[in-house]
Amino acid sequence: MSSYRLLGNIEIVGPRGVAPLRTPRHQIVLAMLLVNAGHVVPVGRLVNAVWDGAPPTSARNQIHICISALRRLLKDVGLPDAISTRSPGYLLDAKPGELDLHEFDQHVVSAQTAQLKGESDEAVAYYSKALSLWRGEPFSGIECDAFRAIATNLKERHLTAVEDRIEILLGLGRTQEIVSELLELSAAHPLRERLHVLTMRALCGVGRRAEALNAYHRASHTLIGDIGVEPGPQLQNLYQSILADDRDAQPAAVPAVHPPVCTLPPAPADFTGRQKELGEITGALTGSRGRGHHPPIVTITGMVGSGKTSLAVRAGYELAETFPDGQLYVSLSDGAARARRPAEILARILRFFDLPADRIPDGLDERAETYRALVAPRRVLVILDGAARAEQVAPLLPGGGNSGVIVTSRTRRISLPGHQRVEVGSMEPAEAVEFLGRMAGRDRLRTDPAAARELADLCGRLPLTLRAAGSQLAARPHWTVPQLVTRLADEYSRFDQLGRDGGDVRTALALAYGAMDEQARRLFRRLASLPGREFDTCSAMSVLNVSADQAEDILESLADMYLLTATTANPLRYRYHDLVRLYATERFIVHEPDRRFLDVTPPSVALPQRT
Structure with missing residues (x-):
């Protein structure tokens, strides 16, 4: 079996013996390929390593010559295919167990x-x-600036392992x-x-x-x-x-050094407002951390496009000092909103901690145990984005009270032990205009404040659609704010207009619509055909021909998914968010274009009470 050795003098041992590295250039190029084993190393990076940033005009050609010489050396010891050409450079594929590093x-x-x-x-x-x-100093014998930082890092890892x-x-x-x-x-x-x-x-x-x-x-x-x-x-x-010669009070053990793990996406540069919600999240996760044997949990819920993920990520960066050992971000669904299996997610998390594939257990329970063992001594923040149900989240919760958890979801049905719920909806009018100003320029919006407020309202004051409208203005400096208002005022084309620059609420709502059962879909679209902006249990009874209890249960299921909003409690009345109403109307036109459901109980009539 071949062996590539970096931890000391660079050596390559093949089935037919040791490859002689005749020149420093051979050592530098080979070392660079080995440090990046399994990844393509661009030719330009090899050039910089060999000539320390001052290459001759023939440098790239000399690198090709050097690679050819290395291939001959490797072939002589029985490794003919070790180095392959991959644009824009070369790749050395070291199999498991072949590279000492x-x-x-x-x-x-x-x-x-x-x-x-x-x-x-x-x-x-x-x-x-x-x-x-x-076997000695890493990269011993190589005099090259490109490897000094790498060698320092390796020596630090070695010394940490010695201490541990x-x-x-x-x-x-x-x-x-x-x-x-x-x-x-x-x-x-x-x-x-x-x-x-x-x-x-x-x-x-x-x-x-x-x-x-x-x-x-x-x-x-x-x-x-x-x-x-x-x-x-x-x-x-x-x-x-x-x-003090206090032998009974032995000092606490020095904890093993764990390099912090951060998989947070970039913080949104245009994040605006949400200070109240942000304060609730950080307060819940800093005020109760370390108490008891259960991690503090915050669930962020709200309708599509309300900025739940952006809020969670922003909170993650603000809480980095509270959870210095890592901030993990995990999406719980794929691009088509299909829920990922907890076992798949746990394997992904374990890889975040550099656990080799052959050390990741097969079963869900064993993976969850390994995950909790890895996280237990650490102070880690775990962000679980896009949860569909509590059962999906439970195996992903760290043990103990050192770590914290943020869960985002489009449904209120998510209920976790000891969690604190933070709901996000439409932005306040002033915040929504400020958000638009960050994208399109504040001075541009100040020229017509009324149009700016109307534009924010047409976007439903949701970060997703506000960002799309702001992007359109920023990309088209010749447009005025009233011009875009006129375009968005047409309800039948508003989704198309907003979807051109990433504000595709229609797609997000379609995923939620597809997840409903047929009766909920029927009620969701039929309510959009009713006159007025609000409706009640009698309205649902009439359009579905169901009992009061059934009607209220379906209405509440839609409210749980933030597709309806309860406006009064006694009697219960509901309404759509404006953009949700547009989507429900589209669904009605597509599925039931010839039907109207106007024979409903007027709002003034008392509703039947549930017993």
Whole structure:
């Protein structure tokens, strides 16, 4: 089996022996391909690596010559197809187990997973396997600026793995075997406080209390003298504990270093308003974090186009300091609004934490357990976008109270234990005009404030459609605001006009319409044929020929999906959002163009009461 080695002198071992890398250029190009194994490396990037940003005019041709030479070397050791040409450059395809850097990362992830499950001995074994792959300085012998930052990163990962392994050994009581190693490490890395903490703990563990105090003084002298900073809280607290000889109050274990994971999409640059809702979200997630054994949960619900996702993402960035170990964004549906299976989503989340594919369990329960184990010691914010039902969310909730969860949904039916609901609807008139101004220019809207307000109203004051209208004005500086108002005033073409620039509410509503049962669809479209803007249970009874209870249940199901809004409680009355009414009218014209449902109870007639 072939072997590509980066963690020390660069080596390639094929079925027929070791490939001789004859020139520094061969080493640099091969190292760049190996660091990016499995990904195409553009020729321009190889040129910059070899010539440090000052290439000759023949550089690209020389790279091609170098690749040809490397292919011959690899062919001679039995690896004829290792390097392939892929536009705009070249790709080296290292299979699992062939590249020592990949093996190192996989062993470290396995060690972290084992430790989270309480399998400390197994974790030590995985860390030992990972560290045994290191044969010296990475990229040893290569003098190239392009690799200095990469080498620094690799050495940091190596040293973190060393510290994590020692941390576990201390917890297992295997102190004697690591004292000498720690003394050497802390001397070699005098500015690394975690090593000093581990060294002092180990010295105390073998009864060398005076040496532990002396180790603190050396560390303090170095930190203050070299970089002008006082020792951190962990060092100082441990020093005071040793001075007091308080052996019953052992210092807390230094937590393993977990690189933060962030998969949030870019924050919307035109985010406007929603300060009340934003305050409710951040307050709920910061005020109750860490209490009890259940993560604080906020559900953001509202109709299509109301900006639920943008609000959740904005909150995610504002809460980054509260959840410093990661902010995960996961879409719970595909592009066609089909719900993704929880097992599929969990596999995706586990890959966010660099868990190798062969370490991801097959079953839903096992994946959920692994996910909770990975997240448990971390402070992570999880955003689950587009939930259709609570059962879809339940396996994706982290355990414990350290992390927080934001769930967005188009239905009020989402109900999770201990959650706080935040509803978003149409924007306030002033906020909607401000939103348009961010897209089209505030001065342009100030020339006709009345038209700007009318434009916002025609968009339903929804971020999705406001963004579409603002984009049209921004792209067409020769248009006036009243001109666009005139175009949108035609109800029969409003969706088409808004859909040209991304405000396709029609498509979003079509997905919601398709998810209803036939009776709900029938009521949804038939109510649009009634006179007036509001309707009641009697209206639904008349157009469907059903009982009062049935009519009210269907009306409430539409209200739960934010396709209707309840305007009064006693008696219950409902209305459409303006854009939803337009879509319902379209559906009525398509499916029942020749029918009218005008024989309904007038609003003044008392409604039958449910018993």
